[in-house]
Amino acid sequence: DTEVTQTPKHLVMGMTNKKSLKCEQHMGHRAMYWYKQKAKKPPELMFVYSYEKLSINESVPSRFSPECPNSSLLNLHLHALQPEDSALYLCASSQTVAGQMNTEAFFGQGTRLTVV
């Protein structure tokens, strides 16, 4: 199983709503990532979790709140978003084995978020 599964696939939310994006993988990967991708742009790193602990926050506004409840799950909690936050949100995972360099990141299909 080399899949990263994200739900929902599409989400429309108002600026006062609270919603959550979910990501799941069963490859035993202990590094998980959230990326944001705007149309015709590359993915931008938001957060990195390593062994279920937040390792990197790329200066993301606090209206985005990540959570890693266990080694297979990664959530992104959304609150009071702005229309400019509309984008494709991609989850990814990778191995973290020291000394193993060929550890590509596997991506989910993404959640297309529209903030109205």
Place this chain on the structure above:
Amino acid sequence: GQNIDQPTEMTATEGAIVQINCTYQTSGFNGLFWYQQHAGEAPTFLSYNVLDGLEEKGRFSSFLSRSKGYSYLLLKELQMKDSASYLCAVRPSRGSGTYKYIFGTGTRLKVLA
């Protein structure tokens, strides 16, 4: 800072060969990855380089020169289905104890019949 640059768009003909370049300046280097992304879909892994030289994988090859901060992806025998965005991603030094993948600007390739 991290700078990873690619040409924005390229066009090529079915059956031809195309080379997509990537130049990078990052805080350290622990590998370069090429991904393919069709519109509205997830990026999928194509190839990986950490040492200088050429890695070949079927119709796709990738080259790396660490001293020049330069890589390219070579696509041979182009097919219509190769029309997609191609993303170069660099894994900088593990300064914080965690690896991350930083993507370049991406190249949209259009293959014409």
